[in-house]
Amino acid sequence: MVRETWATRVGFILAAVGSAVGLGNIWRFPFVTGQEGGSAFLLVYLLFIALIGFPAILVEFVIGRRTKLNPVGALRELGSGLWNHVGWLFVITGFVILSYYSVVAGWFLRYTLIGITDGYAAGAASPEAAGALFGSVATGLDSLLFHAIFMAIVIGIIAAGVRSGIEIAVKVMVPAIVVLLVGLAAYGFTLDASTEAYAYYLSPDFGVILENWTSILPAAAGQAFFTLSLGMGVMITYASYLGEDRNLAEDAGVIVGLDTLIAVVVGFVVFPFLFAAGLSPGDGGAGEIFVSLTVAFTEIPAGRFIGVVFFGMVGIAALSSAISILEVVTSYLIDERDLDRVPAAASIGVAIFLLGIPVTIDLVFLDLLDKFADDVLLVLGALLLSVFVGWVVPELARDELEKGIGDLGRLGTAWIWIVRIPIIAVVFISLYLGVVEYVDFLTDDFAAWLAAR
Numbered sequence: 001m002v003r004e005t006w007a008t009r010v011g012f013i014l015a016a017v018g019s020a021v022g023l024g025n026i027w028r029f030p031f032v033t034g035q036e037g038g039s040a041f042l043l044v045y046l047l048f049i050a051l052i053g054f055p056a057i058l059v060e061f062v063i064g065r066r067t068k069l070n071p072v073g074a075l076r077e078l079g080s081g082l083w084n085h086v087g088w089l090f091v092i093t094g095f096v097i098l099s100y101y102s103v104v105a106g107w108f109l110r111y112t113l114i115g116i117t118d119g120y121a122a123g124a125a126s127p128e129a130a131g132a133l134f135g136s137v138a139t140g141l142d143s144l145l146f147h148a149i150f151m152a153i154v155i156g157i158i159a160a161g162v163r164s165g166i167e168i169a170v171k172v173m174v175p176a177i178v179v180l181l182v183g184l185a186a187y188g189f190t191l192d193a194s195t196e197a198y199a200y201y202l203s204p205d206f207g208v209i210l211e212n213w214t215s216i217l218p219a220a221a222g223q224a225f226f227t228l229s230l231g232m233g234v235m236i237t238y239a240s241y242l243g244e245d246r247n248l249a250e251d252a253g254v255i256v257g258l259d260t261l262i263a264v265v266v267g268f269v270v271f272p273f274l275f276a277a278g279l280s281p282g283d284g285g286a287g288e289i290f291v292s293l294t295v296a297f298t299e300i301p302a303g304r305f306i307g308v309v310f311f312g313m314v315g316i317a318a319l320s321s322a323i324s325i326l327e328v329v330t331s332y333l334i335d336e337r338d339l340d341r342v343p344a345a346a347s348i349g350v351a352i353f354l355l356g357i358p359v360t361i362d363l364v365f366l367d368l369l370d371k372f373a374d375d376v377l378l379v380l381g382a383l384l385l386s387v388f389v390g391w392v393v394p395e396l397a398r399d400e401l402e403k404g405i406g407d408l409g410r411l412g413t414a415w416i417w418i419v420r421i422p423i424i425a426v427v428f429i430s431l432y433l434g435v436v437e438y439v440d441f442l443t444d445d446f447a448a449w450l451a452a453r
């Protein structure tokens with residue numbers, strides 16, 4: 001079977017942007033920013049994206065384009081010994097992330113529908129009412145149903161293939177996200193509260209950074225990897241469908257730039273909404289954004305319409321990320337197990353759906369999966385990939401990067417050394433902190449939940 005390739009350069013870039021822009025930018029970014037001190041966090045995050053995120057995305061690109069294989073096969077082809085088995089980690093990570101990502105995406109679909117059929121007033125009478133509305137959406141049969149609908153759409157797109165599934169879908173979705181988002185930000189600008197919101201968001205307090213660096217640094221690193229879809233082979237897989245040798249650094253620049261721009265613009269949407277409703281950002285948690293935005297959407301003018309647009313846009317953004325995760329696992333089954341695309345996508349999609357079911361029953365499973373995937377699996381994946389490129393195959397990686405660019409000279413050397421020392425150091429520290437936090441969660445919250453059964 002001939003391996004598919006992207007039809008156009010734009011197709012590849014939009015697919016990568018579609019993967020990068022998702023719940024991480026719209027749901028996670030504002031609330032992590034809120035928790036970590038607003039503009040102080042923003043500044044550190046932007047530095048991390050440029051210094052760590054950009055070199056790290058190139059790591060995955062060179063592996064994918066060099067081997068033209070799924071992540072498991074790619075590492076097996078380039079490495080030896082233990083590296084033959086590392087790719088498995090990515091398949092497992094994809095499995096875990098998509099199982100709960102789909103449930104959360106389902107909530108956004110449901111909130112879009114609520115806005116269309118009933119409006120958000122039911123949830124705005126009091127914080128309790130908003131919480132009750134969220135509870136009814138997040139768990140139970142509704143949650144299961146929308147999880148199923150979302151996964152069915154994801155499977156459908158992936159089953160249709162690289163060109164006629166992913167590429168066509170992202171060419172519609174990514175521009176739609178940008179247009180809707182810019183419209184929402186313009187609307188946010190018209191709200192009286194916007195001045196206060198911008199001040200909170202845009203004037204960094206260096207004192208805050210110095211005081212809180214032990215929590216700001218790992219949070220910024222984790223967010224940088226998550227938002228760029230790094231650490232589980234998505235960018236390896238997407239780069240493996242590149243037909244010709246183009247300038248990967250340029251493509252990475254566009255992708256990282258767009259993802260960051262969109263995350264920053266999301267702040268211009270969410271913070272004015274929150275301030276307009278008299279709420280403060282960062283009280284955090286999976287449900288908080290739903291709860292506080294439902295209140296906001298009943299307070300601000302034309303809130304119901306704005307709410308539908310907002311939740312709908314997030315649903316689209318989540319979809320263009322979710323397909324990239326299913327594609328990693330599907331490409332593995334196609335390359336290594338000789339399955340056809342349709343049965344591969346369908347069987348694995350159904351298995352992922354089943355794994356997500358506990359999340360629709362009790363939100364403790366969301367934490368159980370999300371913390372494990374985000375703070376441990378993704379970071380471990382990023383660490384292994386950086387060690388691999390920096391220390392195991394640096395020459396080959398550099399040679400691959402230079403295709404389509406020409407001799408990189410010192411820049412090439414600089415790239416390898418950034419991967420070798422600072423990236424590995426930052427990722428290692430984040431992994432350590434992530435594991436500590438996860439063990440805490442298991443012995444604390446989760447143990448308490450089990451004991452209460």
Ligand code: PHE
Binds near residue numbers: 019021022227232321
């Ligand atoms: N980058 C996606 C987001 O911001 C999440 C994601 C992580 C997607 C890892 C694929 C792989 O929502």
